[in-house]
Amino acid sequence: MSLLLSEHNCVRLRFFLSLFIIVFLSGTFLLIALDSAQAKPGRAEYTYRQAKSEYDRLAGNSRLRAHRTEWVRVIRKFRKVYLTYPNDKKVAPKALFMMARCYSELYGYSGAGKDLREAIERYQILVERFPESRLADDALDALGDLYKRTGNTGKARDAWEKIVKEYPKRDKGRIAGNKLKTLGPKQRQKTKSLKQTTHYEKE
Secondary structure (H helix, E strand, O other): OHHHHHHHHHHHHHHHHHHHHHHHHHHHHHHHHHHHHHHHHHHHHHHHHHHHHHHHHHHOOHHHHOOHHHHHHHHHHHHHHHHHOOOOOOHHHHHHHHHHHHHHHHHHHHOOHHHHHHHHHHHHHHHHHOOOOOOHHHHHHHHHHHHHHOOOHHHHHHHHHHHHHHOOOOHHHHHHHHHHHHHOOOOOOOOOOOOOOOOOOOO
């Protein structure tokens, strides 16, 4: 009888020991998963700040700003941040915005159309992929400035009107409204009424 009780106690002991090990391991894996989830945004922000510090160094040095290679080097750092964390809703828009800003400033030195196109494309991607980002209205405002700077007042108007319509309460809402006033009233496009040719008419 005592032998049976002893075996029964051993079975119970093994059961509780196994249960304890399972619970302990599950808790450990859960903590590791939570730490990893929390660490990723931290690494993303840290990587972005490293790239931003390189930009700040470049922006503060007039000698370096005159060299295209320096701008390209910084742009590549922001591109790496974006490609590494393309779905990070905080870091990815900031990386796109800084890429566009670098290309825009580089265009001021180079006057090269390709730099202007790269800047416009990055701003557009930001607005399309992250419309809820706090930088979306800033990107649209910058787009409007670039378009107006190059004489494309139609697209400049479109960009600023989008801010007024979709982001009226943000800081760029009032600014965009004032910029629209400088463009004057919107001109109506004149369309010619052409007589349509049907298959019943002779050519």
